[in-house]
Amino acid sequence: MMDLNKMLYNFPFNNTLPETELAIRAVKEAGDAVMKIYRHDFTTTFKKDNEPLTEADLKSNDIIKKIIATTDYPILSEESLDDKKRLGCDKIWIVDPLDGTSDFVSKSGEFTIMIALVDKHEPILGVIYWPTNDILYVAQKGGGAHKFVSGVWEKLAISKRFELSNCRVLRSRHHLSSHEVNFLKLLNVEKFSERGSSLKVTDICSGTAELYFTMTNKIKQWDTCASNCLIIEAGGKMTDMLGNELEYNTEDIYHKNGILVTNGMIHDIITDRYAEFSRKLKNGN
Secondary structure, three states: OOHHHHHHOOOOOOOHHHHHHHHHHHHHHHHHHHHHHHHOOOEEEEEEOOOOOOHHHHHHHHHHHHHHHOOOOEEEOOOOOOOHHOOOOOOOEEEEEEEOOHHHHHHOOOEEEEEEEEOOOOOEEEEEEEEEEEEEEEOOOOOOOEEEEOOEEEOOOOOOOOOOOOOOOEEEEEOOOHHHHHHHHHHHHOOEEEEEOOOOHHHHHOOOEEEEEEOOOOOEHHHHHHHHHHHHOOOEEEEOOOOOOOOOOOOOEEEEOOOOEEOOOOOHHHHHHHHHHHHHHHOOO
């Protein structure tokens, strides 16, 4: 099990944000509670949007909110009502207490807990915990991206692959549309793997994959905020499918034009191909 005190004592950042330790303690405590539920039988219900909900989602949310609420920053969380007072604040927390609930339910083990701190619409801190493998990912704006595994901090860095034909693609196990399948064919990419939750982004941050995308308009800010900070600090890039930068703590919490995550080397190629793909769809081709 992760030695929290050892990890906190050996932070890899030159200037650690005071909120970083708080967020790490929150994901770790929530992760421990989630794993206790994961190891036994549990009940799954469904929200209005047909997304699964478990006791673990709610328990994790309660633990995280209790810990990070000491900062007095507003909290935007998947499992809480959206208090619009956050719109008048520069800094807010954005939380996904259990990213990959479908993977939690199916017992794939590929679920994470994510906390991000936003300042003036951009993430300045991203913390992601993978409870089943006891791996912690942390990024601070300007401080790089790192993971803590087996008692050691390791710096994350994207791969330098730039030939699309040689790139490794990740796709969702539970949410793959026919348009996304057709776009994969257009890219002529044959190397792809299925991956759950924000682990698709952590894989790209770690240099073991180069591309993930989704065209859905249902992705919300808590689905991307922590991992966006991580990919930027690892040297990669996250935008919508049109190449627009993502903003946070806005009135509308949806990313309306999908999500594109790459090692940065192939990002413009993908957005250009997507523009071509979109034109063909509009023309009925």
